[in-house]
Amino acid sequence: MPAETQNRSVSGILVQPLSWEERYVMLLWLSHLLLAPFDLASLSSDDIPIPHDNLGMLTAIPPDTPRIAQAILSISLRYVVTPSKEREAATILLARLALRSDMQRLGLLNILTDWAFSTLHPSLSRPPPPVYTCIGVLSFLARLVASGQVEDLAPLVVPTFDQIIRIAQSDSAAYENIRSSASARKTMIKVLRTLATLALTLADKIDGQVSQSRVSVILEESIDYFLVALADKDTPVRFAASKGLAIVALKLDTDMAAEVVEAVIGSLDENVLYEKADGSLVTVFEAQKQNIKALKRNLTTVDAQRWHGLILTLAHLLFRRAPPPGQLPEILQSLVSGLDFEQRSPTGSSIGTGVRDASCFGIWAISRKYTTEELQSVDTSTITLPTEQEDNSALQMLAVELVCAACVDPSGNIRRGASAALQELIGRHPNTILEGIPLVQIVDYHAVARRSRAMIEVAKGAALLDSSYWSPLVNSLLLWRGVGSPDADSRRTAATALGVLSLQKSYTTINIVLDRLRSRLSNIPHNDVEARHGCVLAIAATVDAFLAHRETSDQTHPEASTVIKKVLHLWEIFDSSYGPTKNDLTQQSARPELTAEATSRLIASISRMAATIAIDATVPEKLIEKALDVLLLCVFRGEDTVIDASSEAASQLFRIIPLGKQVEMIQGWFANIHASWKSATGRGQISALGAVFHRLPADSSGRQFIIEELFRCTTDSEFIEKQVAAVKCLSTGILPNIG
Amino acid sequence: MSEDIAAHFVQFLNNYTTDRRGDIGSFIRIEAIQAVQIIMDKIKDKSIPAYFQDLLGCLCRLAAEKLDKVRFQAWTCLEKYWENATDLPPLQRYEDLVTF
Numbered sequence: 001m002p003a004e005t006q007n008r009s010v011s012g013i014l015v016q017p018l019s020w021e022e023r024y025v026m027l028l029w030l031s032h033l034l035l036a037p038f039d040l041a042s043l044s045s046d047d048i049p050i051p052h053d054n055l056g057m058l059t060a061i062p063p064d065t066p067r068i069a070q071a072i073l074s075i076s077l078r079y080v081v082t083p084s085k086e087r088e089a090a091t092i093l094l095a096r097l098a099l100r101s102d103m104q105r106l107g108l109l110n111i112l113t114d115w116a117f118s119t120l121h122p123s124l125s126r127p128p129p130p131v132y133t134c135i136g137v138l139s140f141l142a143r144l145v146a147s148g149q150v151e152d153l154a155p156l157v158v159p160t161f162d163q164i165i166r167i168a169q170s171d172s173a174a175y176e177n178i179r180s181s182a183s184a185r186k187t188m189i190k191v192l193r194t195l196a197t198l199a200l201t202l203a204d205k206i207d208g209q210v211s212q213s214r215v216s217v218i219l220e221e222s223i224d225y226f227l228v229a230l231a232d233k234d235t236p237v238r239f240a241a242s243k244g245l246a247i248v249a250l251k252l253d254t255d256m257a258a259e260v261v262e263a264v265i266g267s268l269d270e271n272v273l274y275e276k277a278d279g280s281l282v283t284v285f286e287a288q289k290q291n292i293k294a295l296k297r298n299l300t301t302v303d304a305q306r307w308h309g310l311i312l313t314l315a316h317l318l319f320r321r322a323p324p325p326g327q328l329p330e331i332l333q334s335l336v337s338g339l340d341f342e343q344r345s346p347t348g349s350s351i352g353t354g355v356r357d358a359s360c361f362g363i364w365a366i367s368r369k370y371t372t373e374e375l376q377s378v379d380t381s382t383i384t385l386p387t388e389q390e391d392n393s394a395l396q397m398l399a400v401e402l403v404c405a406a407c408v409d410p411s412g413n414i415r416r417g418a419s420a421a422l423q424e425l426i427g428r429h430p431n432t433i434l435e436g437i438p439l440v441q442i443v444d445y446h447a448v449a450r451r452s453r454a455m456i457e458v459a460k461g462a463a464l465l466d467s468s469y470w471s472p473l474v475n476s477l478l479l480w481r482g483v484g485s486p487d488a489d490s491r492r493t494a495a496t497a498l499g500v501l502s503l504q505k506s507y508t509t510i511n512i513v514l515d516r517l518r519s520r521l522s523n524i525p526h527n528d529v530e531a532r533h534g535c536v537l538a539i540a541a542t543v544d545a546f547l548a549h550r551e552t553s554d555q556t557h558p559e560a561s562t563v564i565k566k567v568l569h570l571w572e573i574f575d576s577s578y579g580p581t582k583n584d585l586t587q588q589s590a591r592p593e594l595t596a597e598a599t600s601r602l603i604a605s606i607s608r609m610a611a612t613i614a615i616d617a618t619v620p621e622k623l624i625e626k627a628l629d630v631l632l633l634c635v636f637r638g639e640d641t642v643i644d645a646s647s648e649a650a651s652q653l654f655r656i657i658p659l660g661k662q663v664e665m666i667q668g669w670f671a672n673i674h675a676s677w678k679s680a681t682g683r684g685q686i687s688a689l690g691a692v693f694h695r696l697p698a699d700s701s702g703r704q705f706i707i708e709e710l711f712r713c714t715t716d717s718e719f720i721e722k723q724v725a726a727v728k729c730l731s732t733g734i735l736p737n738i739g
Numbered sequence: 740m741s742e743d744i745a746a747h748f749v750q751f752l753n754n755y756t757t758d759r760r761g762d763i764g765s766f767i768r769i770e771a772i773q774a775v776q777i778i779m780d781k782i783k784d785k786s787i788p789a790y791f792q793d794l795l796g797c798l799c800r801l802a803a804e805k806l807d808k809v810r811f812q813a814w815t816c817l818e819k820y821w822e823n824a825t826d827l828p829p830l831q832r833y834e835d836l837v838t839f
Contacts, residue, residue, distance in 0.1 A: 720763045731774035
């Protein structure tokens with residue numbers, strides 16, 4: 001097979017050098033042809049060329065080896081050590097060649113395994129082999145032990161195991177070089193997995209080529225290696241380790257398998273802390289002295305990659321039905337904690353997605369492989385849930401967690417994975433989930449793909465089906481997946497979603513949502529600007545939803561007045577420790593644009609309510625003053641979202657302040673605009689003037705002053721953005737309202 | 740709505756300020772076209788004031804402008820006026836436009 005240079009083939013045709021794809025296919029083809037049941041000696045002839053001069057690296061090949069076999073050996077040895085895809089086909093070719101019975105009779109299997117071990121073993125006389133050579137040799141060994149018959153491989157089990165374990169554990173520089181490659185680590189895990197299962201099979205045989213004590217050593221060391229590799233920093237290694245652990249555990253007898261499951265579950269409990277209501281953290285020992293179920297599990301200090309590997313292992317074990325039903329409560333606790341798991345790397349990217357994905361897989365596996373009776377009899381009283389559901393059967397509990405994940409998770413793959421797991425759960429266990437079939441139709445794989453649709457419409461649809469879905473959905477929107485999201489648009493969507501959900505049972509649910517939001521706001525630390533942004537936006541959205549609902553519903557409902565009182569109390573935010581301070585709205589490091597946007601929306605909503613609803617109690621003047629001061633700071637900001645929000649807030653607030661105050665504000669804005677002449681600031685004040693224009697009496701001089709001021713802002717020497725803002729105000733705020 | 744205010748808007752429709760970023764006056768022209776739309780809604784079915792001719796003239800000019808977004812806004816606005824105008828030739832192939 002000509003590799004690099006163009007030359008003439010046997011038939012005299014000029015052949016182009018092959019590309020790697022062609023070499024790959026040729027090697028595969030050869031490996032298929034090697035399945036021929038005839039002895040290679042009968043297929044060989046004496047004039048077959050041996051293309052590469054590399055057979056010297058093997059210990060003496062028997063002289064009666066057919067030339068075709070030598071040619072194949074030469075080719076496969078050439079390509080087994082390349083860093084490209086031909087390596088995979090070459091390992092298949094070499095393994096098939098070695099395992100053929102006629103080649104085994106010649107002793108080729110031992111020759112090749114000797115070559116493999118000596119290549120991997122560092123010697124002082126040669127420089128250490130390049131990493132891809134080692135990867136190639138390891139892949140060959142993996143292919144060999146995976147494809148061979150038990151009888152043929154029996155004598156190789158112990159020497160191969162010793163070699164691999166030496167690479168895995170020794171300190172020499174050459175071995176560390178091999179261990180630095182993720183592909184090499186993954187291949188070693190695969191080899192160890194196959195060797196462990198082989199050892200178990202051999203231990204059952206009477207003639208025991210492997211002694212019982214040797215088998216125990218092999219199992220122990222392999223399982224230890226897998227457990228450590230579950231926390232590896234590279235994902236393919238974790239995938240291989242979890243699958244390996246599951247496959248080996250399956251072949252063990254029941255109590256040993258149970259021990260493996262215990263080790264995995266125990267590892268999942270490391271570094272888990274518990275959070276009390278005031279936010280302080282305690283360890284599991286202290287938590288057990290108190291009522292552990294009332295505390296939230298806090299996962300911020302666990303190792304995300306270790307959890308990924310451990311939950312994947314649980315999922316594989318569940319898929320093979322290895323854990324007995326008695327261990328299910330602890331497994332379920334880990335799976336539901338994993339569904340809500342998030343950590344961020346120092347650079348800000350999310351590293352919890354793998355854990356959540358593995359949890360979806362685990363829940364899918366458990367619904368698939370365990371019967372309804374087994375799952376319904378699981379005791380869920382010890383399980384702490386992130387969404388604070390009421391006590392439920394295991395299946396209903398899993399369904400609710402999956403619905404929440406499908407609606408609010410930030411990652412699209414997780415939403416779709418949770419929807420698929422939910423479908424499996426409901427399909428395999430009919431008549432166990434409340435409104436199961438309609439739920440699956442609403443929380444549909446395609447419907448949850450777009451996040452805003454999932455949060456708003458799918459959540460609303462699911463909550464409407466049964467009241468037991470409503471409260472967990474609201475709770476999950478109050479936490480890190482909803483108003484506490486790291487990005488601003490998700491928080492705005494979550495706020496809208498909470499507004500929509502609050503209308504479910506009219507005033508009753510509005511009351512509950514307002515209470516929960518208020519208590520959440522008072523618990524958020526003051527410097528967590530993002531979460532406060534989301535929470536305040538949500539309060540504003542709920543008030544807006546209430547106002548819209550009120551127009552179409554029974555206003556004499558007794559709970560309606562409770563809501564009105566609660567909204568009046570919202571004004572107290574401006575006089576409390578968790579209200580916005582001057583620093584929040586001006587200091588650059590405190591992200592003032594977020595606080596300004598949220599506070600403006602809140603002021604707009606509660607002012608609109610105070611103006612439209614005739615009530616006996618009015619808002620205390622002191623609080624209106626404070627809100628006014630805050631608004632004036634918001635108007636100073638230059639971001640588009642803040643300008644829109646603050647102008648709307650100014651327009652609504654104007655309705656409840658006396659004329660004198662209105663004039664004072666407008667004159668203040670004139671002064672600001674004059675002070676910022678020919679500089680970039682002042683756009684907020686211009687928009688505010690346009691927004692409050694229609695609140696002034698029709699023939700007042702105030703209106704005339706505003707029109708003149710706005711025209712003044714359109715002169716050529718002013719910044720173009722401010723000119724545009726002024727023209728926009730004139731079009732949308734002034735023109736529709738004059739004769 | 741006075742002649743004075745309308746004169747200002749005619750100026751906005753004629754704002755072709757440019758700087759190193761390009762034709763920044765286009766933002767103002769676009770906003771002014773929205774204003775013309777609002778004025779048109781207000782004078783619907785009433786007598787057409789004198790200042791309106793000037794605004795309409797600018798609108799026609801802008802409907803043939805080189806910059807896509809300005810041209811589109813101007814034409815949309817003009818078309819709305821044209822549907823109900825008595826002093827302009829009828830729009831041909833209007834059904835095609837409507838179904839499009």
